[in-house]
Amino acid sequence: MSKAMEPDLQTPLGRASGKAARESGKEWSHPSDNWLRGFVLDNRAALGTLAVFIVMMAVFMIANPTVFTTWYLYSSVLTTLPVALFVVVPLVFVVTCGEIDLSFPATMGLASWVFALVVQAGYDPFLGIVAALVTGTLLGFLVGSLVVYGGLSSLIATLGMNFLLRGLIQIINEGKSTALTNLADSTAYKIFSSQVGGIPVQIFWAIAFVVFSALLFNRHRFGAQVKVVGDNPDSAKQMGIDVKLVRVKVFVFTGIGAAIAGTFSVMINFTWWPTAGDGYLLPVLASVFVGGTPTWGGIGTVVGGAIGAVTVSFIQTGVVAAGLSGFYVQFFNGLIIILSLLGHKWNQARYR
Amino acid sequence: MGERIIELRDITKSYGQVYALGGVNLSVDRGEVVGLIGDNGAGKSTLIKILSGVVKPTSGEILVRGKPVSGWSAARSRDAGIETVFQDRALAVQQTIVRNIFMGRELTGFMGWLKVSKEIAEASRLMREIGFTSKVFTPQSIVGQLSGGERQGVAIARAIYKQAELIILDEPTTALSLTETAKVFHFVRQVRASGRSILFIGHNIHHVFDIADRFVVLDRGKVALTADRSEVKSADDLINFMEDVAHPGGLPGLHEADEAEQRAQ
Numbered sequence: 001m002s003k004a005m006e007p008d009l010q011t012p013l014g015r016a017s018g019k020a021a022r023e024s025g026k027e028w029s030h031p032s033d034n035w036l037r038g039f040v041l042d043n044r045a046a047l048g049t050l051a052v053f054i055v056m057m058a059v060f061m062i063a064n065p066t067v068f069t070t071w072y073l074y075s076s077v078l079t080t081l082p083v084a085l086f087v088v089v090p091l092v093f094v095v096t097c098g099e100i101d102l103s104f105p106a107t108m109g110l111a112s113w114v115f116a117l118v119v120q121a122g123y124d125p126f127l128g129i130v131a132a133l134v135t136g137t138l139l140g141f142l143v144g145s146l147v148v149y150g151g152l153s154s155l156i157a158t159l160g161m162n163f164l165l166r167g168l169i170q171i172i173n174e175g176k177s178t179a180l181t182n183l184a185d186s187t188a189y190k191i192f193s194s195q196v197g198g199i200p201v202q203i204f205w206a207i208a209f210v211v212f213s214a215l216l217f218n219r220h221r222f223g224a225q226v227k228v229v230g231d232n233p234d235s236a237k238q239m240g241i242d243v244k245l246v247r248v249k250v251f252v253f254t255g256i257g258a259a260i261a262g263t264f265s266v267m268i269n270f271t272w273w274p275t276a277g278d279g280y281l282l283p284v285l286a287s288v289f290v291g292g293t294p295t296w297g298g299i300g301t302v303v304g305g306a307i308g309a310v311t312v313s314f315i316q317t318g319v320v321a322a323g324l325s326g327f328y329v330q331f332f333n334g335l336i337i338i339l340s341l342l343g344h345k346w347n348q349a350r351y352r
Numbered sequence: 353m354g355e356r357i358i359e360l361r362d363i364t365k366s367y368g369q370v371y372a373l374g375g376v377n378l379s380v381d382r383g384e385v386v387g388l389i390g391d392n393g394a395g396k397s398t399l400i401k402i403l404s405g406v407v408k409p410t411s412g413e414i415l416v417r418g419k420p421v422s423g424w425s426a427a428r429s430r431d432a433g434i435e436t437v438f439q440d441r442a443l444a445v446q447q448t449i450v451r452n453i454f455m456g457r458e459l460t461g462f463m464g465w466l467k468v469s470k471e472i473a474e475a476s477r478l479m480r481e482i483g484f485t486s487k488v489f490t491p492q493s494i495v496g497q498l499s500g501g502e503r504q505g506v507a508i509a510r511a512i513y514k515q516a517e518l519i520i521l522d523e524p525t526t527a528l529s530l531t532e533t534a535k536v537f538h539f540v541r542q543v544r545a546s547g548r549s550i551l552f553i554g555h556n557i558h559h560v561f562d563i564a565d566r567f568v569v570l571d572r573g574k575v576a577l578t579a580d581r582s583e584v585k586s587a588d589d590l591i592n593f594m595e596d597v598a599h600p601g602g603l604p605g606l607h608e609a610d611e612a613e614q615r616a617q
Contacts, residue, residue, distance in 0.1 A: 221464040228455055231444035238406050238442045239456035239510075240427030298446040351445045351496020 045292025046304035048347045052290070052340050053311045056318070063322035073321060075200060081313045082206035083265045084280060085306055088287045089213045090250070090257035092305040093223075094154075095288055097250045098230040098297030103143050103158040104258040104284070106165035108277025111136040111255075112262030113169060116178045116272035125188035125267075132259045139165070140255020144248035162281075169274050178272040193267040202264055209260070214302040226250060231298030286333065287312045290340040296350065311336065355382045356418060357518050357549055358403065358434065363412030365398050372398040373409070374573040380518055385540065385550045387564030389557055389590065391598060394570040396553055397439075400522050403551070404436040405429035430457070435511035436520040441503055445496040450475045452495055453510045478509040482539060501532035508539060519543060520551045525559060537563060557594070561587035571597045 040047060061068045087104050094101045111132040118128035143161050147154045183189050194201050217223035228236045229246045237243050258277070266272045291308025293300035315336055319329050359379040365372045373395045380386050390396050401407035402414075405426040414421050416432045429436075436442075443452050453475045459467045475491035482505060489498060495506060504524065511519050521540070525533045540563050543550055554560040560567070567584060569577040576597045584590060 215465075219466050219468060221458045221460050221466060224451060224454075224458050224466065225456075227447060228444045228451065231446045232442070235438075235442035235444055236455065238404065238426055238436070238438060240405070240425070240430045241456045242427075298444065349496075351494055 043301070043303070044347050045344060046301045046307060048343050049290060049292050049301075049304045049307040049311065049340065052336070052343060053307055053314075056311060056336065057314065060314070060318040060322050067321040068318075071198065073317060075198065077310075077313050077317055078203045079200045079268060081310060082200075082202035083261045083268070084284055084287060084309045084313060085206040085210060086257045086261035086264065087254070087280060087284050088291070088305045088309045089210055089302055090254040091284060091288045092291070092293050092300045092302050093213075093217065093226050093250045094254055095293050095295065096217075096230045096297060096300030097226045097247055098233070099147065099154040099247060099250065101143065101154065101158045101251060101254045102281065102285075103139075103161040103165065104254055104261075105277040105279075105281045106162045106169070107136055107139045107143075107255050107258035108262035108265070108280065109169050109274065110139060110165055110262075111259035112266045112272055112276050113173075113178075113274075115263045116180060116266055119180050119183060120178055125183060125186045129188065129263055132263045133256060136255040136257075136259025136262075137252055138255070140252035140258075141248065143255070144251025147251065148244045148247045166278070173274045175274055177274065180266065180270050180272065183267065183270050189267060192264065202268070205264075209257075210302065210306045217300070217302045222246075222249065227298055227300075230300075283312050283333075284309070286337050290337055292340075292344050292348070294344070294348070294350070299348075308340075311340075356380075357382055357416070358432075359415040359418075360399075360402070361413040361415065363399075363402060363409045363414075365395075365402065365407065366410050371573050373402075375412070376570070376573070376575055378568060378575065380549050380551055382517065382549055383544065383547045384565045385544050385552060385563055387560035387567045388551060388553045388570060389555075389560055389567065389594070390570030390576075391594070393572070395573040396570055397522070399570065400436065400438075400520055400551075400553060403429065403434065403520060404438075405434075427456070430514075433514070433517035434520065435514070435516035435518070437504075437507045437511050437522060437524055439522040439526065441507040443495050443503055443506060446494065448492045448494060449479070449489070449498075449506050450491045452506050453478065453491075453513060455510065457514070474513070475509070478513060479505065482508055482512070483535065501528055501535070504528060504532065504536070508536075512543070516548065518549045518551065520553070522553045523555060524552070525554065525556065533559075557590050558587045561590060569594060569597070 057068075067073060087108070091101060091104070114135045115125075115128040115132040118131050119125050143158055146152060146161065147157045150157070192202065192205060196204075217226070225236070225241055225246045226249075228239075228241065229243050233243050236246075261280070262277055265276060287309040288305050289295065289308070290311055291301060291305035293305060312333070315332050316329050319332050320326060357380050359377075361377055363376045363378075364374055376395070376399060378388075378399070388396060388399070398407060402409050405424050405428055408424065414424055421428065421432075444455065447455075450471050454471055458464075459471045459474070461467050472491045479491065489502070495503060498506070508524075521536075524536050528536065537559075540550055540552065552560060552564060561584075565581050567577070567579050567581075567590060568575060569579075569590070571594075577593060
């Protein structure tokens with residue numbers, strides 16, 4: 001290696017350009033230094049989802065202006081939407097980590113059953129909430145350990161766990177539901193499920209959860225490690241990250257989210273059904289991907305997932321309110337999913 | 353030389369019936385550049401993985417600064433001041449440069465929340481220090497957008513962040529251009545000048561010969577030769593030695609053909 005071949009390391013782009021760059025003080029300048037462009041580039045997927053939502057709502061409004069300007073429509077969506085949000089957001093973490101969890105509907109059912117049992121036995125609903133959260137955490141840990149330490153495919157193993165746990169609920173309850181008539185008088189109900197100025201209070205809790213999770217995803221060690229593990233698990237391991245522990249944690253997070261979701265759904269209906277949570281499987285999964293989190297892991301968007309959940313919630317209400325029969329709901333569900341995926345494919349590059 | 357940073361004693365590694373390493377002794381002292389060479393399948397990669405804690409040895413002892421360690425892992429290895437720049441660079445290509453530099457070592461404050469602006473400032477300083485700056489990327493650029501040499505820069509920046517005492521460079525010049533290779537060599541000399549150690553693994557024996565203080569030749573899972581720089585006259589000596597080890601009887605015409613090739617270069 002001759003001396004002449006060694007480049008000047010202080011100014012690798014050559015003396016003149018390096019000097020010019022230093023003088024202008026813009027050695028690291030980049031298009032994203034403009035805050036607006038930076039914001040758009042960093043949030044492409046979420047903004048794309050927002051665009052889909054706005055276009056869809058505009059179409060609905062044009063189709064039936066009277067219904068879409070009444071508050072009742074929005075109020076009903078805002079009552080049920082939070083339940084979905086509490087599972088969509090943790091699932092964004094799971095998918096970003098390179099896994100999938102199809103067992104959350106059964107976790108919702110089992111955790112909310114524990115909540116219903118505690119309330120029915122005459123204890124304070126707050127205690128019921130704690131019991132439900134503990135149940136969700138344990139189930140998340142169980143499912144996560146099975147997948148991670150058992151070395152099973154998360155797609156199949158969580159599907160199996162969903163059937164298994166739901167079957168357990170059905171065997172024990174023999175299809176019977178539990179009515180919780182005394183719930184409406186409790187403090188917990190007022191805090192978590194009443195209305196403030198005509199707005200269902202659940203939505204505020206859900207928004208707080210989304211904001212907290214978005215910070216966890218983008219500004220916390222947990223989110224950083226989830227992304228790295230989903231991106232390149234071998235590298236993460238080589239850099240000393242406990243890859244298995246991170247993977248178990250995302251399942252635990254989903255278990256906790258599912259427990260909150262299940263509890264909220266019981267508080268809305270004053271009744272626990274053995275099928276509680278079952279109907280959420282496909283809409284929640286659709287919301288994650290409509291929201292712009294790709295299937296391959298490493299990247300994802302919590303806010304996008306939340307907007308995806310709003311979009312999916314409005315499809316059913318919107319289609320019926322726009323004057324079409326219920327037969328059109330599935331068709332539009334599918335249409336929105338496919339159009340969103342096409343949009344995201346164009347909107348985000350995949351680096352390898 | 354100075355303190356012994358790491359020492360491997362009688363390390364073996366078997367995958368089922370196949371022995372990748374059959375009793376290897378290797379040590380690196382402070383401030384020295386050790387060149388590890390060997391043919392494909394000699395066990396170089398396995399040895400690196402054991403040093404960096406990714407793979408656990410089947411038997412043998414690992415000593416860090418003279419003290420035997422137990423529960424050796426990737427995290428332990430990094431804590432002990434050993435950083436590895438892997439051959440495949442071990443980068444998460446969909447993440448930013450910052451996230452890659454602080455992979456597994458995030459700068460966090462209260463309850464694990466990231467110190468984002470500090471990470472960006474540190475990443476910026478590191479990249480500038482090793483001369484991998486550019487006008488087209490920032491610490492928040494996605495690694496997937498970078499060229500091979502720039503990616504190598506990110507991997508090296510990650511390795512030097514914590515003032516590591518031993519940096520393992522696994523085939524760092526593979527698939528790099530001449531300029532980029534020269535940068536890597538300059539970096540090796542900088543590190544040696546700062547009193548830290550390097551274990552340099554290379555296919556190109558001329559490259560290794562140029563920078564190493566000591567050579568270790570690995571052959572079929574065993575150390576075939578350990579030689580100080582003063583004991584080896586030229587890179588050709590090393591090449592001839594490796595050929596003799598690989599083909600004890602000697603292959604007719606092999607040396608002649610090889611010398612002709614080198615003259616052509």
